[in-house]
Every structure is written in structure tokens, then in C-alpha cells.
Amino acid sequence: MIRHPLPLACALAATALPAPALAYGAYGHHVIAQIAMANVRPKTAAAIRALVARAGRLDTPACATRSIEDLSVWPDCIRSLGDRYAYSAPWHYQNVNVCVDFDLTPACKDGNCVAVQVGRNAKRLANRALPVRDRVEALAFLVHFTGDLHMPLHSGDHADRGGNDVRAAYGIFAPARLNLHSVWDGPLAERAITTGPSLIRRYRGREAQRLAAGSVETWSRQAWQISRAVTYPSAVGDAPCTTPVPERAKLDDATVARLVPVARLQVQRAGLRLARLLDAALG
Numbered sequence: 001m002i003r004h005p006l007p008l009a010c011a012l013a014a015t016a017l018p019a020p021a022l023a024y025g026a027y028g029h030h031v032i033a034q035i036a037m038a039n040v041r042p043k044t045a046a047a048i049r050a051l052v053a054r055a056g057r058l059d060t061p062a063c064a065t066r067s068i069e070d071l072s073v074w075p076d077c078i079r080s081l082g083d084r085y086a087y088s089a090p091w092h093y094q095n096v097n098v099c100v101d102f103d104l105t106p107a108c109k110d111g112n113c114v115a116v117q118v119g120r121n122a123k124r125l126a127n128r129a130l131p132v133r134d135r136v137e138a139l140a141f142l143v144h145f146t147g148d149l150h151m152p153l154h155s156g157d158h159a160d161r162g163g164n165d166v167r168a169a170y171g172i173f174a175p176a177r178l179n180l181h182s183v184w185d186g187p188l189a190e191r192a193i194t195t196g197p198s199l200i201r202r203y204r205g206r207e208a209q210r211l212a213a214g215s216v217e218t219w220s221r222q223a224w225q226i227s228r229a230v231t232y233p234s235a236v237g238d239a240p241c242t243t244p245v246p247e248r249a250k251l252d253d254a255t256v257a258r259l260v261p262v263a264r265l266q267v268q269r270a271g272l273r274l275a276r277l278l279d280a281a282l283g
Contacts, residue, residue: 028189028267029072032147034200035271036278037068039208044275044283048139057133058140071140072147091117091141092148094220095157098228099241102221114154115220118145118277126281142281143274150270151189153181155220156227158240166235168249171256180235180249184263188256192263199268212272219273223266230262 037045048068055065063077064070075092078085094113096102108116124130124138148154153162160166163180170183193199203211214222232240235249251259 025186025189026073026076028185028193029076029144029147030069031193031199032150032267032270032274033068033072033143035268036143036274038200038202039272039275040278041283044279047282048278051132051136051139054132055136055140058136065136065140068143071136072143074140075144088141091145093154093162095162096155096220096224098156098158098224098232102224104217104220114145114149115216117141118149118216121145122277122281125278142277146274146277147270149216149219150223150266150273151184152223152227152231152266153184155223156225156231158232158245160245163231163235166245166249167247168235168251170251171253174248180231183251184231188251188259188263189267191256192260193267195260195264199264199271203268203272208272211269212276214273219269222269226262226266230259234259 037048040048052065052068052071055071058065058074060074060078060081062081063074065074075088079089090112092114094104094107094115096104096107104113104115107113111117111120121138121142125135125142127135130138156162158166161181163184164182166180167176168174168178168180168183170178170187173187228240234255235251236245237243
């Protein structure tokens with residue numbers, strides 16, 4: 001049974017969100033941004049603060065832009081603004097089938113997937129010839145999409161919209177609208193983050209290098225593999241590609257305990273890899 005009040009509150013909030021659910025929720029995205037800020041070079045941090053100070057140029061008064069934490073969830077907030085940013089909806093995920101060999105191409109048609117948008121916005125952020133508004137937007141997208149990329153159900157799919165169509169129970173918590181995707185977005189991610197020690201710190205040496213290593217495609221494959229080997233088997237059985245999906249996936253307390261280190265590692269990786277991308281663009 002979860003004893004953290006924050007995860008339970010966010011789990012309740014997650015059930016009210018429209019599908020597809022918002023990856024990692026505000027808390028998770030904030031923490032990934034904070035890990036990155038704790039690990040970028042001083043020059044990079046100064047450049048980020050300068051861009052944040054001019055983020056009002058985005059002209060989205062309904063979506064806060066006062067801090068890097070605000071910008072980390074801005075791409076989710078703007079989805080409520082109607083047609084203005086409707087084009088960005090498919091940039092938050094990539095539905096790569098977990099039952100066949102990994103292949104990003106079908107999921108990234110015309111650049112409409114999270115992996116392509118991480119690379120695209122890293123380049124936009126680095127381009128000092130672009131207007132400040134465009135670079136602030138690129139910063140927000142890069143911070144957010146790097147987090148999205150590391151949520152396994154934003155990379156691996158079982159013809160169920162990344163688990164959105166699989167009803168789920170999280171321990172004894174089983175409201176009607178809770179699904180496998182929203183479990184990984186909300187209560188599981190937040191339990192992982194709040195399980196000590198704090199993830200927000202300066203990482204050094206081999207640990208930092210190990211966590212930040214790889215390319216965007218490598219990170220995509222890694223998240224997809226977690227979805228294939230951990231996320232779906234824990235919810236629907238050891239052979240998710242041949243086992244019928246139950247009416248409600250039940251993640252009991254023992255299962256949740258086994259998943260916490262996996263979710264925790266993905267948040268660490270996202271933060272350190274984001275720091276690396278930010279240093280390359282701004283440092």
C-alpha cells in the first residue's frame with residue numbers, strides 16, 4: 001500500500017486526464033529538469049536562465065513559463081489551447097510494436113514522433129540565428145520530450161495506445177479510469193522518485209557517463225525494451241504477445257516494488273541525458 005500522499009494525489013489527478021495521458025505528470029517532468037540543471041555546465045545553466053527570463057515571448061498566458069520546471073510541462077499545457085499547437089500532439093510518443101523487432105521508421109512518419117523531435121529541438125536550441133521565441137520553444141520541447149522518450153509506454157506499444165487501453169489496478173487503488181499508461185505516468189513514477197535517496201544531485205565520473213551514454217535511437221530502443229520485457233509482462237503475463245490481456249491488469253504491491261527501481265533508473269537517465277543535450281546545445 002502506498003504511503004506517500006503526493007503519489008496518491010497525483011494518481012487521483014491522472015485518472016481525470018484525457019487519453020493519451022501526460023507522461024510522468026508535472027512532478028516527474030520537474031524532477032527530470034532539476035536533475036539536468038544540477039548537472040549542466042555553469043555556462044549552460046546561465047544560458048538556460050537567460051532564455052527562461054524571456055519565455056514570456058511564447059505568449060501563452062494560460063501556460064506558465066516562469067521557470068525551467070514550468071517549461072518542462074509547457075508542451076503538455078499547450079495541448080489545451082486548441083488548434084494553435086494541435087500539430088505537436090504526436091510528438092510526445094512513438095508507438096513501436098513490442099511484438100516485433102525494433103523499428104522506429106513506421107512510428108516516425110514525417111518526423112511525428114518523440115525521438116525525431118528530441119533531435120530536432122536540440123538543433124533548434126543550438127541555432128543562435130533563430131529568434132529568441134523559437135529557441136525558448138525549442139528548450140521547452142527538448143526538456144519535455146526527453147522525459148517523454150524515457151517513459152517506456154511512450155516508446156513501446158501493444159496495439160493499445162501505449163497501455164492507455166489496458167485498465168489497471170495499482171495495488172488496492174483501482175478507479176475506473178486508471179490504465180496501465182497512467183500508472184507508469186503517475187503513481188509508479190512518483191513512488192520511484194520519492195523513494196530515497198534523492199535523484200536530484202550532481203552525478204560524477206563513471207556513474208554520470210554510464211547514465212548519459214548513447215544516442216537518441218539507443219535511448220528509444222532501451223525504453224522500448226523495458227516496455228517489452230518489463231512493463232507489459234508485469235501487467236499481462238510473461239508472454240504478453242501471446243497471452244490474452246486480462247479485463248484489468250493488477251499490479252500488486254510486490255509487483256510495484258519490483259518496478260520501482262526500473263522507473264527510478266529511467267528518470268535518472270532522462271535527467272542526465274537531458275543535461276548532455278543541453279550542454280551540447282548551449283555550453
